[in-house]
Amino acid sequence: MSILSGKNILLGITAGIAAYKTASLVRLFIKSGAQVKVVMTPASKDFITPLTLSTLSKNPVFSSFTNEEDDSAVWNNHVELGLWADLFIIAPATANTLSKMANGVCDNLLLATYLSAKCPVYFAPAMDLDMYKHESTLRSFKILKSFGNVMIPATSGELASGLVGEGRMAEPEDIVTFLENDILNQLPLRDKKVLVTAGPTYEAIDPVRFIANHSSGKMGFEIAKTAANLGAQVILITGPTHEEISHSFIQVFNVVSANEMYNAVHAYYNETDIAILSAAVADFKPKAVASQKIKKNDSEMVIELEKTNDILESLGTAKTHQFLVGFALETNNELENAKDKLKRKNLNLIVLNSLNDKGAGFKNNTNKVTFIDNKDNVTEFQLKDKAEVAQDLFNEILKHIHA
Template sequence: MSILSGKNILLGISAGIAAYKTASLVRVFIKAGANVKVVMTPASKDFVTPLTLSTLSKNPVHSSFYNEDDENAEWNNHVELGLWADYLLVAPATANTMSKMANGTCDNLLLATYLSAKCPVYFAPAMDLDMYKHPSTLNTFKKLKSFGNIMIPATSGELASGLVGQGRLAEPEDIVAFMEQDVLNKLPLKGRKIMITAGPTYEALDPVRFIGNHSSGKMGFEIAKASANFGAEVVLITGPTHQKVNHSLIQVVPVVSAQDMYEAAHTYYKTVDVAILSAAVADYKPKEISNQKIKKKDSTLVLELEKTKDILASLGEIKLKQLLVGFALETNNELEYAKGKLKKKNLDLIVLNSLNDKGAGFKSETNKVTIIDKENNITAYKLKSKAEVAIDILSEIIKKLNA
């Protein structure tokens, strides 16, 4: 899955012959999983039609502040468009539009949106060879980059004038690849490897039955997705769950029992920077597993259980450079038990949630956590979606990694 998946891309199109490539560019963004809206300069509509772009993007195309032919038309709010975007891309960026961007000229909707945007801005120049090399254009490039805008250089080849040289708009696939790599390189967990455990474990009684728990695995999966979106390479060790994830930076390792998870965790632990153990691992397992289905004979059934291996404690014992994060799900004396677990198992952080908090715990879309570090600093968070909780947890981890 692309790092741009789920992101909002605002494509600004200015009036150059290379605008014909923007239809393909929209399709490549959509294929990458991005949401796309388009803002055009009025003159750019001579090169590519709004109908084509709105059909491909599945969003209305904006080119003016309002529809002059409709007296009841709503105002196209450039501020809202700028705030909607995670990334603004101006492509093709003509010499005229770039000069206006560099000097604060605001005479159309695209330029007003550019001046309002709070997100990273990319621009992909396209023009004839002599225009591309002109000192004023080179000065415009320099000025735009000094604002923090990111230039996607034009390529060399045959130009519309018949000349051969630099000035061709980069190909759509190359523009998207450039943005993906640039975004990835700037992410806070780029170059980090994170191991995450998630979901329940199933401890077999016989070929049919097992002892398990109500964990859905959602919290661990949200942490995995957020870690990958922050640029980390993720190993997600998961017990049986209906949760799904599809991301190029996430390797899913399915397991069933506590012993399976123990072995997988120890296999990957030595190569990671961070280990986050959010799985609800069984504390006990049947001492004997029947080879045949246990028949219903008596009114009661006595099972002898034995402790499973403590994965978190075992990793704490061999910890070297890793940042080790555990979870504590408690029902009483929550802080006391969480602090004890933090120290006993040699953790760097522990994430506490209480079943006494409404909306927290298993099979819920939300969670309410308190994060405690080994210096006993305590940060309590409000009830949030598990996706938001994942961001909070990773923000604490990033602080520790950068300390």
């Protein structure tokens, strides 16, 4: 999955011959999983039709403040367009539009939207080689970069004039790659490896029955998704769960038992930068597993249990450079028990939640947590969606690893 997936992309099109390439650009954005809206200068409609772009983007195309054919139509709100966008890409960006952007001229909807945008702005110049190298154009580039706008460099090739040289707009595929790389390079977990465990484990009694708990895996899956969206390469090791995830930065490994999870975690731990063990691993397993289904011959049955391998403790013992996070689900003496677990298992951070808190714990879409670090700092949060809890967790982790 592309890092552009789920992003709101506003594409601004100006009146250059390269505008014909924007049909392909819109298709690539849609294929990457983005939502796309298009705003055009009036003159750009001579080069590509709004109908084409509307069909490809599955959204209306905007080119004027009002619908000139309908006196009662609501105006096209440039402020709302600018606020909607996560990314604003102006391609092609002509010398005329670039000069207006640099000098605050606001004589069409695209420029008004540009001045209202709060998101990152990218521009892909497209013009003839003499225009591209002209002092006024170079000045526009310099001013726009000083505003924080990002230039997608033009390439060399055959131009509309018939000349060959610099000024050709980057190809749609190259624009998408440029955006992905630029976003990735700014993400705080770029080049980091994050290991996450999720879900319950099943400890077999016989071929039919097992010992388990009520963990759904929701929290672990949200943690994995958040890590990937922050640029990390994620190893997600999950017990049996109905949760699903699809992200190009996430590798999923399915396990069943605590022993399988122990082996999988240790296979990847050495190369891990951050390990977050949110799985609800069984503490005990049957000492002997029946090879055939146990029949109900007696009124009582005794199952002898033995401890499973303590995955979290083993990682704390083996820890070298890793930032290790554990979870503590408690029902009494919550804070004391969590602090004790933090120290005993050599953790950097522990996430405490309590079954006494309504909306927290297993199967819910929400959680109420408290973070405790190895310097005894305690940070308590109110009930939140688990996606927000995952973001809070990484904010805390980043605060520690960048300290």
